[in-house]
Amino acid sequence: MAENAPLSKLNLSPRIIQWFKEDMHLKTGQGVKFFGKVYGSTNAHSGFSAGLARCDHPNNPVIDTEIDGIHFYVQSSDYWFFEGLDAQIDYDPSIDGPSFYFTPNDGSKLDTVASASQHTDCNTN
Numbered sequence: 001m002a003e004n005a006p007l008s009k010l011n012l013s014p015r016i017i018q019w020f021k022e023d024m025h026l027k028t029g030q031g032v033k034f035f036g037k038v039y040g041s042t043n044a045h046s047g048f049s050a051g052l053a054r055c056d057h058p059n060n061p062v063i064d065t066e067i068d069g070i071h072f073y074v075q076s077s078d079y080w081f082f083e084g085l086d087a088q089i090d091y092d093p094s095i096d097g098p099s100f101y102f103t104p105n106d107g108s109k110l111d112t113v114a115s116a117s118q119h120t121d122c123n124t125n
Contacts, residue, residue: 008082008105010034010065010072015091016098017067023097028069030056034089035074036081050081050100 012020020026037051058064061073063082072089074082085102092099 008063008074008079008084009086010063010074011086011088012065012067012072013088013090016089017070019091019097020070020072021068024054026054026070030054031058031071031073033058033061033073033075033078034082034087035078050087052098 020032024032026032031054033053033055035051035053056071058071058073058075060076061071062076062079063074065072084105086105088101088103089098090101091097
């Protein structure tokens with residue numbers, strides 16, 4: 001992480017929180033990790049896309065957003081994908097799942113939205 005750089009944020013909409021609870025059957029004390037993966041793209045990345053996995057026991061989380069007792073986090077090993085960016089995570093009905101919109105911490109603009117892929121194993125990137 002760059003010194004003095006603002007820490008990235010995960011902003012989750014109420015609708016995507018509901019989706020996580022219903023689709024992934026999440027309850028208080030459980031969690032979801034977010035990471036970058038090879039292939040795909042986002043409005044901030046070329047050749048990489050956002051991934052997520054159910055994982056209740058984070059390993060060295062750098063970002064940990066707790067909502068309704070559920071942890072949404074990024075581990076230190078995955079921070080490279082989020083560094084310098086805030087992520088708005090929302091529900092996209094066209095894919096019945098999460099979409100990501102990244103905004104640079106420095107106030108510059110990006111203009112597309114990307115969807116996430118899912119893994120079932122929290123130890124897989």
